Amino acid sequence: MSISLPQLPFEPTALEPYISLETINYHYGKHHQAYVNNLNRLLENSPLKEKSLEEIIMNSEGPIFNNSAQVWNHTFYWNCLTQKKTEPSSEFVKEIEKNFGTMEKMIETLQQSAVSLFGSGWAWLVYDAGSLKVTQTSNADLPMKHNQIALFTIDVWEHAYYIDVRNDRAKYVKNLLDNLINWVFVEENYKKAINQ
């Protein structure tokens, strides 16, 4: 079994003007693809070769972990994004308010987390032992390695925004949080998390 690059869940121009076709061509077409290619090469002589992507992530470290986690992180990230109008249900909004006070406070916490992360990594909304939390991970690290369930993420590696906004990570994060959250996907992840 080899790991393949999943299809994008939208047209490559669907996130414009916030995330350009050129960014998608590099970020999905080159970077995400390279993680898939590297992983398949690294798995050739590994006992993890026949395992699922999640099993590989949970049972590896070093280059196999880095590439498998980055394959998972990017597939998850694409699914977090849409320019279609989506809204969280009132039930899910109540849960966010219970954990953060207000929806605005949760978004602000995510924004600060994404902007303040030093170097490359990810900002997340996660489900952790019955609570919703905002977290940061460095490089390829991801919630499942910390017994948390990912609900939403922002990729803050420079390759996610450098073509569109150069070094202005804050602008990329604001554009994404203001315009591109796929609430349907986030809430699906929440419902799966509470039923596990």
Ligand SMILES: [Fe+2]
């Ligand atoms: Fe990325």
